[in-house]
Amino acid sequence: MPISERNGVKIWRVRDRKAQFLRWAAWMVGVMAFILAAKTISDKTEWFYVYTASDAANDILSRAFPPKWSYINQLWRPIWDTFNIATLGTIFALLIAAPVAF
Incomplete structure (x- = not known):
């Protein structure tokens, strides 16, 4: 619900159906874009490197310290x-x- 102020007093107004639908549709488009981006990134990720990253980090740190x-x-x-x-x-x-x- 949008809030407006009149003479320092907050007034709550109910959105009309069109504004409510457009707001809902914008959220849905945003959620779908996020899901599509996550799926695309996941499909292009070489998961072998993700799973073995801790081994590589341990190797580097063991050779660097002391x-x-x-x-x-x-x-x-x-x-x-x-x-x-x-x-x-x-x-x-x-x-x-x-x-x-x-």
């Missing part, structure tokens, strides 16, 4: 390069975005 600190000396240069690339990318993004923002 870290091998003896290897850190070989990583300083790539870490520094990554930091520089991120900094330059941020600066360029600011230079491009600043004129557009104002």
Whole structure:
């Protein structure tokens, strides 16, 4: 039911049949679109990868932790390069975005 205010007092009005039907039809179209999208996504999903995702995550985490600190000396240069690339990318993004923002 739509609510309107008149002189600060809320007034409830019953919708007419056409407005009620259009509202119901819009909800049905939305629900059908959601179901169609879910079915399409489900049909295109490779469920094997979904079922084995926990195994892959466990494998990655078991190899990442605990870290091998003896290897850190070989990583300083790539870490520094990554930091520089991120900094330059941020600066360029600011230079491009600043004129557009104002």
